Amino acid sequence: MKILVCISHVPDTTSKINFTDGDTKFDTNGVQFVINPYDEYSLTRAMWFKEKQGATVTVVNVGEASTEPTLRKCLAIGADDAIRVNTVATDGFYVAKQLAEVVKNGNYDIVLAGKESIDYNGQMVPGLIAGILDYNFVNACVGIEVDGNSATISREIDGGKEILSANLPLVIAGQKGIVEESDLRIPNMRGIMMARKKPLNVIEAVDFETKTNASSFEKPAAKSACKMINADNVAELVSLLHNEAKVI
Secondary structure, eight states: OEEEEEOOEEEOTTSOOEEETTTTEEEOTTOOEEEOHHHHHHHHHHHHHHHHHOOEEEEEEEEOGGGHHHHHHHHHHTOSEEEEEESOOOOHHHHHHHHHHHHHHHTOSEEEEESSOTTTOOOOHHHHHHHHHTOEEEEEEEEEEEETTEEEEEEEETTEEEEEEEESSEEEEEOTTSSOGGGOOOOOHHHHHHHTTSOEEEEEOOOOOOOOOOOOOOOOOOOOOOOOOOTTOHHHHHHHHHHTSOOO
16 A cells, blocks of 8 residues: 655744745744644554555655755654655645646555645645545545555544545545544654655656735734723723724
């Protein structure tokens, strides 16, 4: 069984975010980048398939050379090899087209990804990959078992879980639950040393016109100061909620 895990290279949530060039570009200076957490859940599940069912695990990222440390961390966790599509990840559709080409050329049985990346929160790439390739697709996956050419998948729905069955090839958008946070793996020294010898293949992007352009970025407005109201002054509280907060 061949598994491809899609990896996003995202800023750590503790990083201070700034923009340059008139708020048209993201400023990467001083920003710590990590494996997208939802992708890390899916990678950990792929490692289970490798250890229990002899699967081979490839990780892939669409990005420039600056994303390679993130791919090397995936290799240190236990992935067999890595692919970097050498292009700027401009939007979800563009990324999905590049990844779909990798899937098609690699003949993978399962494509695992996080349900979204924590930087743009678009929740579109896994579904777009499946649509482009006409593969089965399950979103919000919290469990997957594979037996031969078929898979049993559980996913979250309003009020509970839904159990599905599907044939391979299959695209899965995973989240917490596909493994638990306690199952995530920290690379050890042996894994880090082995990762240096594992192949990281750089391929060029397929020619495809981007459909969107970022015109500018804007930070959320700063939170206003907290106003303290005396517990006995109900009239003032109602007035503030009505005239300032405008919630009543």
